[in-house]
Amino acid sequence: MQTRLNIIISSGLLMTLLRPCGASRSCPSGCSCNVNHTDCSDLNQLASLDSILDQLPFDTSYLNLSNNNSTTVEPGSFSNFSGLLHLDLSRNLLSSINSGCFSNLSRLLHLDLSRNLLSSVFASSFSHLNNLEVLDLSENLLVRLPVNLFSDLGSLTELALRDNKLKELNPDQFKGLTELRRLDLSLNSLSSVPTHLLDGLQNLVWLSLMGNRLRTLQQTSLEPATALRHLLLEGNPWNCNCNVIPLKHWLEWIIYTGGSVDSANCSFPANLHGKDLRIIPMEMFRHCYPLYLESRSPTAAEGHQVPVGSAGDCMPQRYRSVSVRRATATVVVAGVVCGVVCVMMVVTATYGCIYAILMAHGQQQLTEGNSQQQQLLMVAKEPEQDEKEDLMPTIGKGAQATDCVGWIAFPPEVCV
């Protein structure tokens, strides 16, 4: 009895509060209005969007038009509501957003268009929304996005494109969104992430690529997002072959530095099927190593006790510079040693050649006259000097390991 009375009193109070609003010319019928806060969601009667807007006070800053049957938003519909900060158009039947629909809403902070039937948006659909911080386009039917769609949204911190039909993204799609902190691309049909997609997103902290068709993800695509701490990769058919090693190292680095990565279960190869990439022991990639070392620059291959690969790349700069310095030193030492060996070989070769020639002439001297012998000596000496000139400049420049190897492959015996 007591409870029931309370409820009746409460609803009575609510009715009293709402009645003046409902009756007022400035509050659309069926909506609830509170100061500049207008909630027209879940309308119980048929009302077109325009008829709602016709009755709406111009100073409205919060407008909820969620869960109705709106199918279109006419260009200029909102042109009188330049004070709007929050606009919720979710759960309607909108199939397209015409360009300029929201162009007068330059103060808008939050725009929710989720759970509509959007399949087309125009490059200028969101133009002039310079203050927009949150844009929700999830649960629509978007297949592709105009490249410049978000180019005016320099203040955007959160962008949701979850559960659409996106197959691919332009590398410049998110260009200029320097304030972006959260990007939700989950439940689409993406089969690749362009290498430069995240360039310039230096504030991105949270990224979801869950439930797409990704088989590979280059660690170099993720590196530009230097603030990234939370990454969702589940539900993709990851191919955990040797090429996945840099990504694995990068994930380990993120986790080690306090970030989080969900389970990235491998689909290929068969022996790793269903295994979580994060916890597969490196031992399983042992067969990749010779190949892997070859494909890296000699610098990286040299730095052995830095775990080879992306871990090296993702380490703080000073870590990298130590290994680079050490590698440079090694190259210099190797060069000097090779140089000395080369010089010694040239000297030996020259000595050998001269000795051989002298011996030959010594023998000729026994059978032939003096004048002929001297002519021969001149002729024989010249090519030997030419050969020496060919080799000497290379050594003078500070021979590199490869030059040396070439030399060793063709021993000086060719002179004889």
Ligand SMILES: *[C@@H]1O[C@H](CO)[C@@H](O)[C@H](O)[C@H]1NC(C)=O
């Ligand atoms: C709208 O109302 C909120 C409080 O409900 C207030 O903080 C804000 O300043 C108001 N905006 C305008 C434009 O009146």
Ligand SMILES: *[C@@H]1O[C@H](CO)[C@@H](O)[C@H](O)[C@H]1NC(C)=O
């Ligand atoms: C708008 O109304 C719907 C339904 O009442 C509600 O779920 C949603 O959270 C509201 N939107 C905002 C931004 O408050």
Ligand SMILES: *[C@@H]1O[C@H](CO)[C@@H](O)[C@H](O)[C@H]1NC(C)=O
């Ligand atoms: C609104 O949508 C519901 C469900 O889709 C439908 O039954 C109803 O007829 C629609 N009303 C209008 C005015 O289109």
Ligand SMILES: *[C@@H]1O[C@H](CO)[C@@H](O)[C@H](O)[C@H]1NC(C)=O
């Ligand atoms: C904006 O307000 C003016 C003045 O009340 C009115 O004439 C005009 O039709 C309104 N525009 C829209 C799109 O409602």
Ligand SMILES: *[C@@H]1O[C@H](CO)[C@@H](O)[C@H](O)[C@H]1NC(C)=O
């Ligand atoms: C809409 O914006 C245009 C320019 O962007 C301006 O000329 C016009 O007055 C605005 N309309 C309203 C109703 O504020």
Ligand SMILES: *[C@@H]1O[C@H](CO)[C@@H](O)[C@H](O)[C@H]1NC(C)=O
């Ligand atoms: C990934 O694998 C782990 C166990 O290896 C399992 O518990 C988890 O459910 C799997 N996740 C997905 C999305 O299949």
Ligand SMILES: CC(=O)N[C@H]1CO[C@H](CO)[C@@H](O)[C@@H]1O
């Ligand atoms: C007033 C009105 O028509 N409300 C409808 C808004 O749209 C949803 C579904 O799209 C319907 O369930 C509501 O009845």
